[in-house]
Amino acid sequence: MTTRAYDLIIIGAGPVGENVADRAASGGLSVVIVEAELIGGECSYWACIPSKAILRPGAAIAAARRVGGAAEAVSGSINVAAVLKRRDYWVSDWDDSGQVEWLQGVGVDLVRGHGRITGPRTVSVTGPDGSITSLVAHHAVVVSTGSAALIPDVPGLAEIEPWTSREATGVQTVPKRLAILGGGVVAAEMATAYVSFGTEVTLIARSGLLGGLEPFAGEAVLAALREAGASVHLGRSIASASRTDAGEVEYTLDDGTALVADELLVATGRTPRSEDLGLETVGLKPGSWLDVDETLRVLTHGNPQLEGGWLYAVGDINHRVLLTHQGKYQGRAAGDVIVARAKGLAQDGGTWGVHAATADHRAVPSVVFSDPEVASVGLTADAAEEAGLRVKVLDYDLGAVSGSGLHADGYAGQVRAIVDLDREVLVGMTLVGADVAEMLHAATIAIVGEVPIARLWHAVPAFPTMSEVWLRLLEAYGRPTAED
Numbered sequence: 001m002t003t004r005a006y007d008l009i010i011i012g013a014g015p016v017g018e019n020v021a022d023r024a025a026s027g028g029l030s031v032v033i034v035e036a037e038l039i040g041g042e043c044s045y046w047a048c049i050p051s052k053a054i055l056r057p058g059a060a061i062a063a064a065r066r067v068g069g070a071a072e073a074v075s076g077s078i079n080v081a082a083v084l085k086r087r088d089y090w091v092s093d094w095d096d097s098g099q100v101e102w103l104q105g106v107g108v109d110l111v112r113g114h115g116r117i118t119g120p121r122t123v124s125v126t127g128p129d130g131s132i133t134s135l136v137a138h139h140a141v142v143v144s145t146g147s148a149a150l151i152p153d154v155p156g157l158a159e160i161e162p163w164t165s166r167e168a169t170g171v172q173t174v175p176k177r178l179a180i181l182g183g184g185v186v187a188a189e190m191a192t193a194y195v196s197f198g199t200e201v202t203l204i205a206r207s208g209l210l211g212g213l214e215p216f217a218g219e220a221v222l223a224a225l226r227e228a229g230a231s232v233h234l235g236r237s238i239a240s241a242s243r244t245d246a247g248e249v250e251y252t253l254d255d256g257t258a259l260v261a262d263e264l265l266v267a268t269g270r271t272p273r274s275e276d277l278g279l280e281t282v283g284l285k286p287g288s289w290l291d292v293d294e295t296l297r298v299l300t301h302g303n304p305q306l307e308g309g310w311l312y313a314v315g316d317i318n319h320r321v322l323l324t325h326q327g328k329y330q331g332r333a334a335g336d337v338i339v340a341r342a343k344g345l346a347q348d349g350g351t352w353g354v355h356a357a358t359a360d361h362r363a364v365p366s367v368v369f370s371d372p373e374v375a376s377v378g379l380t381a382d383a384a385e386e387a388g389l390r391v392k393v394l395d396y397d398l399g400a401v402s403g404s405g406l407h408a409d410g411y412a413g414q415v416r417a418i419v420d421l422d423r424e425v426l427v428g429m430t431l432v433g434a435d436v437a438e439m440l441h442a443a444t445i446a447i448v449g450e451v452p453i454a455r456l457w458h459a460v461p462a463f464p465t466m467s468e469v470w471l472r473l474l475e476a477y478g479r480p481t482a483e484d
């Protein structure tokens with residue numbers, strides 16, 4: 001057994017752990033990162049990247065089909081083998097050597113294996129060959145171990161070895177019939193991808209689609225999936241599942257309907273990867289999400305083992321926002337504040353401070369890459385009401401903007417903006433329609449910058465782009481007068 005000492009130990013080299021490592025190393029700390037699987041984590045190999053790689057070809061074909069003159073050039077069907085080959089390129093054939101080189105380049109040491117906390121500031125790593133490496137941190141330990149697919153407790157479900165997002169994004173042979181349980185983001189995106197492959201998709205959602213977003217978003221995606229041939233059962237769940245000798249999945253809905261598929265994808269949310277992490281050795285509960293303060297430090301709640309604030313939890317594992325870009329944002333703040341604390345430098349963990357993840361509460365951008373796309377940031381109308389804000393809700397038909405009509409024949413889309421009437425600033429925006437993803441960042445900037453609505457009149461959208469919807473929304477709000 002070897003023991004090594006570093007300023008900072010990071011457990012989990014997903015996109016979030018990598019960002020913490022980068023900031024801390026560039027701030028002059030000695031850093032080691034521990035990884036059990038591939039450097040780059042879930043996002044790079046089994047989530048964001050492969051899912052978007054398999055969605056894009058279908059979206060590109062659909063885009064061409066919506067433009068008269070171009071539509072005529074689209075003949076035949078999608079080349080699934082070529083799609084999967086392109087996906088393989090984007091996941092580097094599940095080889096992380098490029099990321100290993102990057103770690104070396106930024107001066108971060110890597111220990112491959114499963115990391116477990118063994119006490120305050122100490123971590124033990126069991127390597128693939130069973131060897132043990134003991135690590136001691138002078139300053140901090142960061143847990144960035146992410147999340148895994150949650151399999152609900154449905155009779156027979158675990159036994160049939162259902163697909164999770166890993167199998168759905170890493171598919172080698174596309175099934176003819178795919179059942180999907182869940183109505184969230186993974187379900188919407190994978191249904192969209194597999195429908196584009198020509199798979200017979202059956203989606204089972206216990207409520208509507210894309211809960212938590214503006215209701216018109218889920219309704220538009222639902223209508224499009226049905227239009228594309230998917231069979232969608234709303235208000236239903238799966239009561240039992242089994243596999244036949246031939247490998248088919250037989251499952252029953254909670255209304256007694258019996259159905260069959262070749263594979264069943266479970267897309268019912270995530271569970272924290274903290275079960276086998278040694279949390280019990282420092283008075284925390286194994287298998288729990290880790291609550292943190294604004295600087296991503298695990299809340300001590302008077303726990304003497306966490307004294308000195310040495311433990312941080314960043315990314316999915318803290319359950320603030322389960323998105324890569326937001327986790328990386330947290331990672332930059334955490335890496336910098338660990339450096340500041342280690343070196344006794346000034347800290348800025350107040351609202352919008354460099355060491356605080358304030359945007360987690362105010363402006364989380366997210367895109368569902370379904371067809372239509374759903375891009376949202378900040379509050380929905382319901383969330384604004386729950387927060388007790390006095391708001392004006394501005395709705396506009398995105399298809400009525402010239403830029404949209406030019407972009408695609410019969411463009412269908414919808415935009416909703418939420419304005420805080422007391423501060424006269426934007427606090428939320430949701431866009432639904434083809435290719436709205438790239439329009440989202442303007443709204444994020446307006447919210448984070450707290451740009452006054454009166455000033456937004458000077459932010460002129462280029463003609464004829466879809467962004468002209470901003471003008472229509474401002475008109476719906478009302479143009480300021482000289483007296484205002």
Ligand SMILES: Cc1cc2nc3c(=O)[nH]c(=O)nc-3n(C[C@H](O)[C@H](O)[C@H](O)COP(=O)(O)OP(=O)(O)OC[C@H]3O[C@@H](n4cnc5c(N)ncnc54)[C@H](O)[C@@H]3O)c2cc1C
Binds near residue numbers: 046113116315321
């Ligand atoms: C299908 C799917 C699609 C998604 N698409 C998007 C998207 O388009 N955009 C977006 O922003 N987000 C997306 N997400 C969410 C995104 O994948 C996560 O938010 C992101 O991966 C979280 O990063 P992380 O570093 O916190 O965790 P992870 O990426 O899960 O990385 C954690 C790492 O820690 C390692 N690890 C865990 N435990 C240990 C241990 N004990 N010892 C050593 N190593 C350990 C794991 O092996 C892993 O490499 C998607 C998620 C799914 C499931």
Ligand SMILES: NC(=O)c1ccc[n+]([C@@H]2O[C@H](COP(=O)([O-])OP(=O)(O)OC[C@H]3O[C@@H](n4cnc5c(N)ncnc54)[C@H](O)[C@@H]3O)[C@@H](O)[C@H]2O)c1
Binds near residue numbers: 211
């Ligand atoms: N484009 C993106 O940014 C992107 C893409 C995919 C995933 N993600 C992230 O990954 C995370 C996980 O996605 P997800 O879709 O698995 O989770 P989710 O939380 O988005 O959706 C879970 C769905 O499963 C349903 N559900 C939960 N338990 C159930 C049960 N027992 N029976 C039937 N239905 C049940 C819920 O009602 C919900 O519709 C999300 O938080 C999301 O942020 C992001």
